[in-house]
Amino acid sequence: MDKIFKLNKREQMVVQLIMLAWVVVVLVPFGAAVLNALKPNVGQVFREPFGLPDPVTWSNFAKAWVNANFAQYFLNSAIISISSVILVTFCASTTAFVLARMPFRGSTFIFMLFLVGVIIPIRLALAPLFDIVRGLGLLDTLLGVILVQSASMMPVAVFILVSFMKNISTELEEAAKMDGALPFTIYRRIIFPLVRPAIATIALLTFVQAWNEYFLPLIFLQSESNYPLTLGLQRFNQQFAIQWHMMFAGILIMMGPTIIAFMLASKQFIAGLTQGGVKE
Amino acid sequence: MKLIKQSLALATAAATLATSQLAFAENTVVELYTWRVQDEALFDYINEKNLIPGVQVNLNVYTEDIESKLRIDMQTNRPDLYHAKAGSAWMQPWIDAGVAAPVADLGLDMSAFGDAALAGATGSDGEVYGVPFVMQMESILYNKAVFDGAPTTLDELEAAFAELKDQGIVPMHVDGRDGWYLNQVLHETILAGMTGDDWAQQVVTGEACFTDDLYVDAMERFKSWQDEGYLNPNPLADDYGAMRTGVALGTSAMMIDGIWSATPASPMYQIDPSLELGFMAIPGNANKVYGFTDAHLAYNPNSDDIDAVKKVMEFYTTPMFAQLFADMVEAVPASNHPVDVNNERVQAAAEMISSNSLAAQPFFHDALISVDPGYRPLVSEGMQQLLAGEITARELAEHIQSGLNDAGYIGADRCAL
Amino acid sequence: MPRSWLSYTALEKIQRTLLLTPGVLLYGIFNFIPLMALFSLSLVKWPGIGPKEFVGFDNFAKVLTQDYYRDQMLNALVQNVIFFVVIIGSFLIIGTALALLLSFKTWGRKTYQVLFFLPYPMAGAAVAYLLDLFVHPRGPLNAFLVQTGLVDSAIPFLGDQDTALITMAMFYTWHRMGFAIMLILSGILAVRSDLLEASMLDGANRWQSIRNVVLPVLGPAFVLITVIVMVDVFNNADYVLLIMGPEAGPLRSTDIMGTFLFRTAFGGNADTTDTNFGMAAAIGLMTALLILPAAIFLALKNLRSS
Known part of the structure; x- marks a missing residue:
């Protein structure tokens, strides 16, 4: 039984690669959002979407929070x-x-x-x-x-x-x-x-x-x-809509609590889902 | 648990109710529905200074879903007043539903408004259903930091395009994604600049056809700009926001847009506070801009506070409102009250609208739009296909014409394909 | 237990009724009764306010015979099927593959589970806006592709009628993949270990065991995923409505039943004066009729497995 689910070293590497590939797919949009939410103006977002923010502008979040009554x-x-x-x-x-x-x-x-x-x-x-x-x-x-x-x-x-x-x-x-x-x-x-x-x-x-x-x-x-x-x-x-860096900040604010709540509850969540789960 | 949540909801509602009553204890509050986010500051000012005695106006702004929201909320009789769009086709469902009524019923003095302004607020029965308050103008808008010429012919304009292209700037940015932009802004402004009054008038009366050379040539000329690389590379991928961002940043030089984009509330100034925008007609044969009464204030005759409603409507007819509107919204008021305009842009726009705008407007003409399929969706579909390279200018003309013919166009026989 | 004045059967019946009532009432009042009213609504022309004009079967006739509407309907239907196939295909293939790998003793699989699930609880609106900006010609993805020389010029993912629909399907897949993985994974973990052991004793290798023992019992999970996704994508069109608007551009290439219906009921953004709730009801009823056989087949298959 265990043999089926056990992986040898080489298999483990391959599986890890596949897993990481999907993690990249999932996380890159988030990363792009964070990077661009910290930019001081939309010009930087437009000219270099993957460039580092200069200067790092945390106040975007404060501005978005105040403006949006979240x-x-x-x-x-x-x-x-x-x-x-x-x-x-x-x-x-x-x-x-x-x-x-x-x-x-x-x-x-x-x-x-x-x-x-x-x-x-x-x-x-x-x-x-x-x-x-x-x-x-x-x-x-x-x-x-x-x-x-x-x-x-x-x-x-x-x-x-x-x-x-x-x-x-x-x-x-x-x-x-x-x-x-x-x-x-x-x-x-x-x-x-x-x-x-x-x-x-x-x-x-x-x-x-x-x-x-x-x-x-x-x-x-x-x-x-x-x-x-x-x-x-x-x-x-x-x-x-026209201020992309602000949009990114707003989106992240909206996601933030959901993601934190999910992280806290994820163990029970996934346990509940996978425990027994769909019956034959 | 459920009980807790419910009482929490009730508590929130109660708290909101309490505070709102506290704030407006002495005033009647009327609900005004609008898509015009740019009027917010104006109403804050009017409420704060109590310019309409005993009345506070609560502005409900829905930029995207205003018609749906009005339809729904009218069922509970919530809106007392609403900003209505021009044209009898827009008004008709509200009239049928009994939630719009002639301003004459309120005994309003409309002498301050000319025929052109009143046209947009007139229903198909000839009655005036609202107080017009804003004139709009659509034309080429350009970023003065990257382009400041004054071409007087299409050839000169195209020469300027070529120069801008060499500098790596997109000469003309087009939003190919939004139907309302394609039919109400882009297409109509091209008509104003390149086809002219006579033809537009004849289209309305069924004496001219979209398949006429005049129209086809105009659209071919526009299409040639795309073929020459003068437009943004993927117009269909860019929405209205992307277009305005491009011009505000100066990566694009011009766009065809409404003058509302140049008012202080325009988000373009959030991108570049020092931005300066110029405007001009498309310098074709007609060389006109597209001017129209964009909106009028209509009222719900079933409102519980009809006296307060009347006060607001009356306020919209006063010289004071016209002056405030010009000062704060920086747009062109629709009334004939003399307004002391020290804003150069508002002044220039007002002059262009009165002296040089297209008179006949298919976009607002009942016989063309109150049919199935109507002029508006036919134009926006066709324009998008043209930009996608799916059809030629002539095929665009045929698409519009055959659609209209199917829908019983008055000139269908003359314009049969 | 003293229950002198009522027999067991009587009590059983009362309790059964009490258990049944709340759900039936909730569904009946706020879902079923309005649905039944659709039939009468489909026979009128009504812009959503004001008087209703009785038109008989005109709404159906218009959609089925007038070119303008019929072409839109067929286009939306075909695209909806493509949309559905792309989504369900990636769920079943990628989802099953990832779930299988997660069921092995993979390092860090608990962390992977959480990460894979991350997009799922996010609001659709947030996902829509985020991914819209992400794939924009001037957005991060295209910047990356151009800078690394993978492509010469930006790809207009949502601006080209060949790619827009698939891109939308990818958005959906990105958002909901975690859920598919979890359902399939729970199915895999529920496989009885004695069956697996027996298979191993028979000399089957890993792949044979998976194919012969694990995959067959994933049926109910697949059916569940298929039904949920089918109901969702044929009825809702949130992503398209939020990103492309009711016109479902470019050139209606992202038009699916949900957007077509929305446009009919509430008006497109190119013409807000032309709305007809009656025709929307007719379109909805016809859509229901179209997916009815598939839904019944799936339902029966699922129920019969008992």
Whole structure:
């Protein structure tokens, strides 16, 4: 077994080369961003994109931060993304549990209805959706964006979870039922722990989607105090599109917290993803 | 956890609400939607000095998605006022939706505006739907640090191009990426400089065709600049920002652009604060610039604060506004109020617009643009293909003409291909 | 456990309903009901505000028969397929290769995992702006290529209709590759070691073991990636909208279904007066119809493996 995964010296060198090549692909754009964000004016960026900044101008970051009100945007993005993750993981896992483990007459039909959502994007139905959100008085609120964002993730989440749950053997469940366990208990004690890797995948998908979403907040938010980072960065772009060194600084500021958060959580993240992961 | 997040959101909203009410306790706040980021300083000043008694104007600036944003936010009746673009085609959907109404309903005195200024704000029913406030001009803009000649013919212009090219400077920078630039700026300015009033007027009335030699020759001449290497090497890779950056840095000498790029709020001065821009018509047969009423202030008749709305609209008709606009935005006001302009550029532009601009404007003409496919997308597609070397000038003309013919162009029979 | 007044079956039914309800409500109200309203929306002409004009199947007819719209639709569809194939191809080939290498006892593989994953959590807008500047004719990449003499003059990656679409696909791949690698890697690590051992005992070498034991069980991971990417690239067009705008230039060479639809609903930047939500709804329904068979096939395949 070990032999398969062990590498001899020469193989190790080759593998390292390939790995480093991809690292370069991933990191060079970041490097270029850092290099150019420190330049004093756009002329230097234009004339020598890979030249060293002269003089090194850290104040670009301060200027970008002040101009772009990033703190408020960041808080809004965090609220939207985290709430969506909680909502989606809860609603999708309970729904998928019933659909996959406790089928009843009509459950396949409900599953098909969810599949409709996988195929047709909600953005298409913006006008009717807008009417509903407005009717509920949720326009220009973070809650409105959270609900719409979560609902848009539901089809894919349910789809993934159902296919996971179908693959779990029924032994444990049967035994628990013998003991008189009810669906709540079976869901919480047996199924949920078993599909944790899939839940992690869905949480990650939802978080990234919510964090990156530009369109839905654009439609459903009006006040700038509710804006998430994506709208904030666009604002910033309107102001500084022509000033490349400032754009680079703004982009880095926006990425910074995400990258730090990711570095801190990466161990759990990757562990959750790779532990068991996709079942046969 | 969810509860915490929600209450946090509510707290943020509550806090915002509290502070905003505190700030404007005594004034009515009206929401004005615009794409004109250059007017921000003006409104800061108006609000600060309380120039419209009892009214504070909150400017909502959306440079990219203004129409979408207006459509959406109108559903909740949020915008009280909005800057509208010229032409009845732009106004029509808002009129249909009942969120635009004639200024006559407010009893506004419009005597300070000439017919040319009012034309852009007039709907297809002949009513005036807004207060025009800014005239724009499109022409060649050049960086005086690298080029300061005054060519009077196309040959002289091309000689200057050749010289600049030898110095390693891009003579003319073109943004080939943005549809709005290609049809509203580049194409229309070429028309103004090289084809002239008679032809443009006849195109509108269906008596002339795009396949006429006059038009084809003009576009061929423009295309020859690219073939000679007088344009930037990859026009389709450069967007509007890259074009203005090139001219601001002096790596490019000229561009065809609107005079808005030369106002103090233009980002070009962030790149080089000492930048000096000159402007001139394309020195073709017609040798005219392209002048038009760029925007007018329209209002939402369903606004909750219609009195405050009226006050703002009235303020837009005053001499004081015209003067402030010329001073602070450094653009040409649309009213006839005598304005004391000590800014050389504003003065020169005002003169050029009134004396030497193209009168007939296909770009704003209902019969050409309110059809499927319309003049605007046909032109921007065709121009991009021309710049990409996919089609010749004659094929561009045929592309526009056949599209218009399909859409029921009034001169379709005469101009059948 | 005393449950004197309700039988087990009754309680089971109640709890089942309670578990099902939140998800169904959330999806129903904010997703499914609006989707159903699409059918009626596709029958009207409506600029997004004001009165709706009933036009029957005119919107469908226009898209399918009027040259101007049909050409755009076909162009967008073909390009969308190319876009999808390039992305999914690089995910499955490069992603599987890198995941396999990471599953070996490679030095520093934990660090590599983190680095490879780095772009994924970043906002699409940030990635779009960053890479747009990066590949600009005057940007860092071209400066490097020209200075090292690899090319004579700058390559207009996004300014040439032959390269723009592929460049966009590369942006997407750069951003999301980490996710593909992680999903495939988790599939590899989940392979039961007894199967591998048996294979080794049978005298298979490393490559044979991988091919016969590891690759076959990666099916579900591949299906998952394919479905997620397919749904995403046929519906969303964030990168193109942010970088090239709704006109999807140069010359519509980056036009995909998402941009075509956006342009119809919200207007392109060349003409903002011509918008029709009804036609956008019709286009959306037709797109859905087109990817429906593929989606159902994938879904059934995935479900049947149980």
